[in-house]
Amino acid sequence: MNARLPPVAGEWIDRTKKLTFDFESGHYEGFAGDTVTSALLAAGVRVLGRSFKYHRARGVLSMANHDVNAMFQDGARPNLRGDVELLRDRMVLTAVNTFGGITRDRARVLDKLSAFLPVGFYYKAFHTPKAWFPFWERVFRRATGLGKLDLSTSRIRTPKRYDFCDVLVVGAGPSGMCASLSAADAGASVVLVDENARIGGSLTYQRGGSDHAGAQLRDLETRVNAHPNIIVRTGMLAAGWYTDNWVALVDSDRMTKMRARAVVVATGVYEQPAVFRNNDLPGVMLASAAQRLMYRYAVMPMSSAVVLCGNHDGYAAVLDLLANGIRVEAVVDLRRGEGGTDEEAKVKKAGIRIHHGHCIYEARADGPAVGAAVVCPLLPGGEADVSRSEIVACNGILMSVGYAPAAALMYQAGVEMRFDSQVGQFVPESPAEGLFAAGRVNGVYALEDRQRDGSSAGIAAAKYLGLPAPVAPAVTRTVASPNHPYPIFDHPRAKNFVDFDEDLQLKDLANAAQEGFDNIELLKRYTTIGMGPSQGKHSNMNAIRILAKLLKTTPGEVGTTTSRPFYHPVPMSHLAGRGFTPYRQTPLHSRHERAGAVFMHAGVWLRPEFYMARGKTKLESVRDEAAAVRTGVGIIDVGTLGKMEISGPDAAAFLERIYTGRFANMKVGMTRYALMLDESGVIIDDGVVARLGDQRFYFTTTTTGSANVYREMTRLNTVWSMRVGIVNSTGAYAAVNLAGPRSRLLLAGLTDLDFSSEAFPYLGVREANVAGVPARFLRVGFVGEYGYEIHMPADCACAIWDALMEAGRVHGIRPFGVEAQRLLRLEKGHVIIGQDTDGLTTPREAAVEWAVKMDKTFFIGQRSLKIVQRKSPKTRLVGFTLDSATEGTIPRECHLVIRNGELAGRITSVAWSPALEKHIGLAFVSPEIVAGGGGFFIRVDGGKMVPARIANTPFYDPAGERQKSAI
């Protein structure tokens, strides 16, 4: 059956461009400008999809981007909404969520079983035995899911676009167009966005059988398009509102982040369905859906219709049907008296039967689609009088019973919404700053009123921006409420759907409320109403009405659920955008690459984890690197450490306030370990402070802490107003640690500085030229060997590195990475902040009390430490070793310490020590373990218990001799 109408004025299709496409097993034709749904309907296809839970046949509902039961798969693209997805030539489409195709869907048997699948059944029926739940979960997910994802699809990178304007008008209906014109007339730059392919909103389809709307549309469209201050963007959805009028605009290609100085929300309304038995049959649709089909796509929605009215707009729809040659069998008006509008008079004059005070009690199927309406008079209480029912044959039912505001952006902006019982709708009560509402979303319905309301909002927006604007026109609400208070009818055999996304029936909501889920947010979560792909756009309002009736209260008292961005599904590719994770390379990066480094992320940096030696494994390479440091000489890039300079009369005093140690008594030319706490006494950073002069210090921070430490120091200096200047030279300097017994020998040939232990003692700092470049030498030993940290200007780093490597060749120098360094420092029992400590670790727990000078007058964290130290410690960081005979699974970081079956700590570091020839590590353990002889068990992966024993640290060279003497 061909349902295409003869050419309709203003239609969106281009009849000169024919397109062909496949849907399931059929081959069809359509026109350019058609949507998938309109082309299928024009070809006589009425069943477009299967429902989510019961696999019932479904068709068109809204034609307004929420027909979630008519979703299609096009190759790798799942869940396309046929009501808005533009048809392309040679598309091959299937319906989503079927077992064996749309007509033979084997899962349609679920419809017959629905009595055994009440709301929430899976919570109740499948929780025992627990072990079976994964099986049931797979069954449900297969039975209910939507389209199929192609996991092999290529990655799509979608950059975001950024834009700004004076006034953003959302919705290009009559009110939005008028708002744009009046704001633009006042001199504002206006961007007018609309999700439809063309502007005009309801003027493009709600015509009432006359050309009045069409004439208005042509006039407004011409003026909007001609205005130099207005930019029109169609096919673009305002999907979310963020602080300061930052609006996410989504089109088919990308997201645009629009910063608007003012926003006019003229988003209009969603027409709402009535609830009666079989209201989901293909052919039962919203009146506006039928009007969109006729006027945008020149498609006959049906050939003979029954129209259910709860408002005067239904009569306009009847006139539209008649104007396009569709037979109207009857008008069923829920209202008792006559409306007295011109449209109603015209319908009457056309000889159409009007049943006032009647409802549609049930739709009856003929095949898969609607074949008749069961019409009943209404009793005084609003229920159907079934004894006087009448069956009216038809192949389509229109529902025109009311609307819900498309107010998501306003909810997100924090606008208070109030249920206006006059309009029967939630309307904005208190405006948000720089946000204005106009038109039907504002509760204004008559066309002339909406235009005035739009102008008024546009003028208000211009005034808000400080532009000179005329006095806004007064706005009245001249028509009766278009929203019927309760277009919902019970039926003993149910199948009266409230939510088409999730197949929720009236009784499901009643059951949920009866079980105590009688708050709108609880009701939503238990029944999942409004949680499907259309996010309640056609179900939330009815759910609120139903709950209000069950609770004997008003929709205003029940309230609405929270509206969050995005209010409409947005493609993942739009959100993901570009991968943008910047990282830093040290000045020596090229040298590491050349030496075969395998890199790892450390904070914002890329560091060599180890250098892969030819023909060796990672483990062998790491152990060789460690051995080189212990027996010869190694070099590691430590340029990622934070590097700061502080100078001024108060420099020492400042350091004593931010660090736990003492620095005022340090001699020039010496260094000292420094520990930083936060106000609660928790360790947050450590480093080395070197005194370069009376009023000048150079100090390091951890790799990850440098930015935060520097920032906090500048803030503290603002508060304390001490006479110091702080410079962050982290990026300006490179640094290496040259470590090993042969390090002094190596350096001796490169500089004229006296490197003897007498002239340059352990923990000393000196400045000297190396390879002709000025550098700073710190004689410190994180890895426990004789060694130097060499800090040098970043741009000379490669030259120095090359010189050191060249001079070190005879000594067997090897670059070593983070992995070997971790092992070497673990042998020395040195703590890594952030690995061996966590967000609760105090100095006492980390066993670094020696670095804390409690007798100072003040340092950050001192006050908290005094309080904490009065309590007995809960845990302590200790060294431990495993028996060298330990086999099987070796404990790893974060494995738990168990004592008498109770949790008693965790492993923070563990490694095999070549020096001790057994596994060593650090762990937090309970004081009971320390007191009880030091033996404990570690529960490893798989549950096995591995015995361990507390050991003194350092594990290696306990006296620290090796740091002090060299070859």
Place this chain on the structure above:
Amino acid sequence: FNRNGAPGVKREWWLHLASGIWFVAERDTVADKVLRTYLFGEAPT
């Protein structure tokens, strides 16, 4: 140190990163509105 996280008017530290200037902002965390800003020690009376 003993910060109160309950919604209301809060005095907060803000940093202008480009110039490295710290300032104090009084912000209503319920309405997410900055009420006033000033340099440390220069609070208007």
